[in-house]
Amino acid sequence: MRKxxxxxxxxxxxxxxxxxxxxxxxxxxxxxNVYYSSYDCYRYGDYGVQNGLWVWYHCEYQxxxxxxxxxx
Numbered sequence: 279m280r281k282x283x284x285x286x287x288x289x290x291x292x293x294x295x296x297x298x299x300x301x302x303x304x305x306x307x308x309x310x311n312v313y314y315s316s317y318d319c320y321r322y323g324d325y326g327v328q329n330g331l332w333v334w335y336h337c338e339y340q341x342x343x344x345x346x347x348x349x350x
Contacts, residue, residue, distance in 0.1 A: 307347040310335070319344035
């Protein structure tokens with residue numbers, strides 16, 4: 279009976295490790311820069327995508343400034 283319990287425990291542990299290997303951390307947005315105008319924010323955001331600096335970006339207006347956020 280003890281051997282069966284050990285086998286079940288080992289199988290559960292191995293299954294948990296296999297399941298955990300496939301999980302990747304979530305990609306969080308990264309603040310790249312702050313601009314005074316939307317033109318500069320979008321222009322540099324496009325530049326970053328075209329040159330492979332990041333995959334995706336968005337500009338957000340807050341506190342009379344434009345924040346460039348991107349996903350590496």
